[in-house]
Amino acid sequence: MPRLEVLKTYKIYIGGQFPRTESGRFYIVKNKKGVNLANVCLSSRKDFRDAVVAARGAFGGWAAKAAFNRGQILYRIAEMLEGRKAQFIDELIKQDSSAADAENEVNLCIERLIYYAGWCDKFQQLFGSINPVASSHFNFSVPEATGVVAAIAPQNTGLLGLVSVVAPIIAGGNSTVVLASESKPLCAVTFAEVLNSSDVPGGVVNILTGKPSELVKYFADHMDVNATVYCEKDGETQKLIKEKASLNVKRVVLYDKINWQSDEGQSPYFIMDTQEIKTTWHPIENIGGAKAGY
């Protein structure tokens, strides 16, 4: 008698836990042929609210971690992904990728994570500055994480878009709530399992599945979210996001022209999109030396 396969329950990922949506709702993910692949959580605005609370709680600790340490953790994510490559390829194929494309996508995700792992302790050097002010002060500017970033992952890929958006956000020390591709959510949930086993503190990345059309408003109007990332060309939605963002002067980042498959899909400038520049002043004592005493 053939062994009965154990089917996976696709849950969401909030604060390092895998709850079901509080709403109890789900939707059925199908492939192009109409075959049911899984029942996936149809996350609600309350799930989003809970995820923001988790992200806010995790933000301080994550931002304060040594940049080197964040780099190691991102690298660890890549390692874990490499180890579970087969599962991701399998899920991508289920969601209509060719075998070659699926393997290519997973490889690219691993490369991308390593790329950003390397940036964690370098972009500050590139984008920070020492400012030669005219008065007797030491003055420097450094990038700092903007806070909690709510992101709606690119909808056309199952894994690459999600990884490409999340990696620069967390490389820079932000925490995030990310909404997976509505039609291809399986890898997102599996990716949450990878995150959960790769030293990423709970709450730094929270992954929801569901409908952007339902949740986008909350991603843009939540008063404890500092930035919103959106990747589709839909002008009406972009406008909605920008309008709602004005409630608390959120930063809005639009990646609607990026080809994530190509090299333009990765850049330290993406890290800078969710960074603030902080400038610090301190007096420089000037006693003795070339100047005539005090």
Add this chain to the structure above:
Amino acid sequence: MATRKNNTLKLSFETGWKYDPAPESKSSAKIDPRYELFINGKFEKPLSKKYFNTINPATEEKLSEVADANVADVNKAVKAARNAYDKVWKKMPPKERAKYIYRIARMIQERAREFSVIETLDGGKPIRESRDVDIPLVANHFFYYAGWADKLEYAFPNRTASPLGVAGQIIPWNFPLLMAAWKIAPALATGNTVVLKPAETTPLTALKLAEIIQEADLPPGVVNIITGAGATGAAIVNHPDINKIAFTGSTDVGKLIQRAVAGTNKKVTLELGGKAANIIFDDAPIDQAVEGIINGIFFNQGHVCCAGSRLFVQESVYKEVIRKLKDRLETLIVGDPMDKNTDVGAINSKQQLSNIHKYLKIGQQEGAEMYQSSCPLPSKGFFCRPTLFTGVSQSHRISQEEIFGPVLAIQSFRTDDEVIEKANNTPFGLSAGVWTDKGSKIFNLTTKMRAGVIWANTYNKFDPTSPFGGYKESGYGREGGLHGLSAYVNLT
């Protein structure tokens, strides 16, 4: 010899030796009775045919009248800017752009006295500040950005910077010419053209700048300066042929602008309000900290978005700091902004004065203890005594809302944790101050403050090379320094 119980000790600053009036001469300031709109290199009558008065807030006397630009005027200015962008400015070799900006910087230096006087007459700030702070910084800002024009390929590693097009810039009344410089200089250096609107209560120095721009032979239309109130600003924000909006002003208006441009591709930078914490630890250099507190809240009558308007004093030095503050308050000279000895000038407008008075009432109603210096106030004009509120908590409105006046809300604190939490407990995030002699504590605090500019053992310092701008509801984007360039470029 005076030997009294020290709780009754008080220094008297009412001395027999007084300073006589030392007014700066107005002779260097040529103010025309009427100013037109500066469009396409010429001063043009407004299509609106309307003008409004600008007054001296220290005397309430009319200084001049300026054109009130309507939508048609804004159209005209944007058209000129677009034309100049397409036909001249974007094609000009960067080093030539640089030379124009250098020229403007030099001409401002030459006419610094005149600018200082007009800035003070029109805005009410003490002549000492216009002369020693505003105008030198204006010239330096142009000079700094001039040098960037032909070096942009070094500013953005692995990227090519190109200009955005026409920038619409709306600036506030607290640092009228300085804010114009902060907006115009980086825009020109990066190859954009400009439509700038100064605030309606302080339009004169921007119009004098237009004269310099004309004199400097800047190609017509590269900089257009149009005057008006909120409606003019709205017309700029909503104009379809503007590529970039740069706004400095209140958070409320900033939010409206962010909303208004939502359906467009306009790039926006906002420099909005603040409610900065200025934190004094018990190991601080106390006398310099007191000076920093004074400079933090009474500089420019407190009309400063990054003003240190929330003071946190560690309880072990609380009494000492308050006593020293009160002594220092007594030596602040409030009055005629044109007097070289004036420390605190006129409140910018009647409306702003009544807003400040509203908060003074609120503070008292909330049960905070109000202390004001005993200085006499002039009988005419808009003036407010430097004011301290003690016994304040985070829940008081006076410690939550931006007052934009010489009003300080003082709270005590006990531990580092507590003050970090309270300092960040605000929707704003523009600036903060930290005073302690301990280096490691400074860096702990400067790292934990969620704000864009942190002054440690100093306050309210500005420099063209130093990026300025906020976190959270204090806005986004930076002005000044290398980082100020990104607001005006596309990167490919």
Add this chain to the structure above:
Amino acid sequence: MTAEKTVSAIPDFRFTPSVDQVGVEERASRFTKRSIKTASKVSGLKLALNMIDLTTLEGKDTEGKVKQLCYKAQHLHDAYPGLPTVAAICVYPSMVSVAKKALGDSGVKVASVATAFPSGQAPRDVKIRDTKFAVNNGADEVDMVISRGRFLQGDYNFVFDEIAAIKEACGDARLKVILETGELGTYDKVRKASDIAMYAGADFIKTSTGKISPAATIPVTLVMLEAIRDFYYKTGKMIAMKPAGGISKSKLALHYLVMLKETLGDAWMNNHWFRFGASSLANDLLMQLMKDKTGVYQSGNYFSLD
């Protein structure tokens, strides 16, 4: 006097308040931005004249020189009626009796440097004898120097005890304690030395001997005035201030008065509580006063050099 000392406990001088150099210099420069015009200028110039310790401290000082200076002290510029005298004549101990006699009952005080001025590198008993000699010869005020070497070694108790011992030797004479700020190196040290001097019994604290550069500056004086203010609030006892050396121009003197007015206020605005240690300042003040009176710029030839 002894009762005042008990007003507050002696602090631990290792922990005196810190001073930020850039901040204190910024504040100091603000005083120099005050514009002193017309009547306030005239009264300021006269006040400054009245605060001068007219000084001669040279190896070649003689009776003749001191007598000439004492005459000048009482007759600054007879062409300008109604001028005040200077506050005091400041001389070496050997010249005290000469000065005392020459000044008679003019009200001009005799101040004498003592304690192995200017270096202070002598044993304590010698310093005490030096002090007593000056006082016994009629000095109203004694300008002592602190032992900077011991201070910089961290021997604060030694410095404190020495000042206290000299104070005792002074009897009724007022004691000015010279910190020689130019040798202390930082404002923190100036503040610390000021506190030690005041708690040890100084009546005045004074910046400099005039033999070391830099001598008095506005920021260094500000640090000391702030120390005086803090001491006053802690103990109720007023301490006088004397910047000395390097103040030779009227404008600078007026800036010192601005600083005094805005730091300590009215009670200190007289020559009991504030002095300028200077020799050439008097003539510059006189020239400015005459310029104001006559409306024309003055020449040094019209003002006596003694």
